[in-house]
Amino acid sequence: QVQLVESGGGVVQPGGSLRLSCAASGFTFSNYGMHWVRQAPGKGLEWVAFLRYDGRDESYADSVKGRCTISRDNSKNTLYLQMNSLTAEDTAVYYCAKDPSWESGFFDYWGQGTLVTVSS
Amino acid sequence: DIQMTQSPSSLSASVGDRVTITCRATQGISNYLAWFQQKPGKAPKSLIYAASTLQSGVPSKFSGSGSGTDFTLTISTLQPEDFATYYCQQYNSYPITFGQGTRLEIK
Numbered sequence: 022q023v024q025l026v027e028s029g030g031g032v033v034q035p036g037g038s039l040r041l042s043c044a045a046s047g048f049t050f051s052n053y054g055m056h057w058v059r060q061a062p063g064k065g066l067e068w069v070a071f072l073r074y075d076g077r078d079e080s081y082a083d084s085v086k087g088r089c090t091i092s093r094d095n096s097k098n099t100l101y102l103q104m105n106s107l108t109a110e111d112t113a114v115y116y117c118a119k120d121p122s123w124e125s126g127f128f129d130y131w132g133q134g135t136l137v138t139v140s141s
Numbered sequence: 142d143i144q145m146t147q148s149p150s151s152l153s154a155s156v157g158d159r160v161t162i163t164c165r166a167t168q169g170i171s172n173y174l175a176w177f178q179q180k181p182g183k184a185p186k187s188l189i190y191a192a193s194t195l196q197s198g199v200p201s202k203f204s205g206s207g208s209g210t211d212f213t214l215t216i217s218t219l220q221p222e223d224f225a226t227y228y229c230q231q232y233n234s235y236p237i238t239f240g241q242g243t244r245l246e247i248k
Contacts, residue, residue, distance in 0.1 A: 065228065065242045066179075066228055066239045066242075067239070068236060068237040068239065080235045121190070125190075125232065126232030127175040127232045127237075128187055129187050131184040131187070132184060133184050
């Protein structure tokens, strides 16, 4: 069965950096686009970034553009999100989500999430 | 960016009721609309894509309709496990955007 397991969250100071990982299993990772979606405490869902199956096309929300980089290692079945210049507004649970094809734009499976807290 | 607005923001209903949640886009998105269910402390669960197609394993009590700018999610014969927050999401164009959510509570 499809499994997505995020890791790398934690407490980081404002201005700091963090790299999130999402380990995928139960499907052929290299065939599917992948997304990051976040949810601030008590708030709704916010799409963050997308990466095509082959890593050749990516998109970002304006709120993270220039500060975050999505990447993947298909040999390790792992998706990443490098986050820099973090602010309190980046505090959220970060979910990785699988696209049902190489670039559909919606999600069929979600991970359980990893919490990022930006605080001094 | 395409803005998605759900109504109502919250809804009280009883077990056995049928409820409808509406989602409106600020511009036409064809049928590029998905619905998700989220329970407290849990990851979202995908319910519907292409406005009306159920994800595998989702019971037929959930149904979606609409095209263009106006969409609905209907849940029939509510059961205790259906009380959750529901989100719509457009994937017609980037950036992908979600509605603000509709919290469905037990009356």
